[in-house]
Amino acid sequence: MGASKKFFSLFLICIFVISSCVDISMATKEVNDERFRETYENMANDYGKCRTKCVALCTASGKEKSACETRCGGECVAKIFRVFAEDIEKMKSLS
Structure with a gap:
């Protein structure tokens, strides 16, 4: 049971990190698009x-x-x- 909780916690952390990276890359693209429009x-x-x-x-x-x-x-x-x-x-x- 303890291992499944750790695995689930690790999974949630990975999801959070990936979603943060996607948000940052999308924001950077919008800034670049606007700057070079x-x-x-x-x-x-x-x-x-x-x-x-x-x-x-x-x-x-x-x-x-x-x-x-x-x-x-x-x-x-x-x-x-x-x-x-x-x-x-x-x-x-x-x-």
Whole structure:
């Protein structure tokens, strides 16, 4: 009987620790999401503008729209990440 009480107590402690960790990780994610929301929105806007312009230029040159969308999607993502990486390097050099 004593062993089952200890096992049950250990089980409850494990449940408490796990639930605390989940709460903390969720709160951290919310804080990070809120802190970087403007950055995410700016990146999404930049991607949308880049893709729209690229697809328009590509289709105007006579290429198929689906091929242009695929090519432009990849090019614009690469461009956004390149600019983002440059910004991170700038921030590192300021530290």
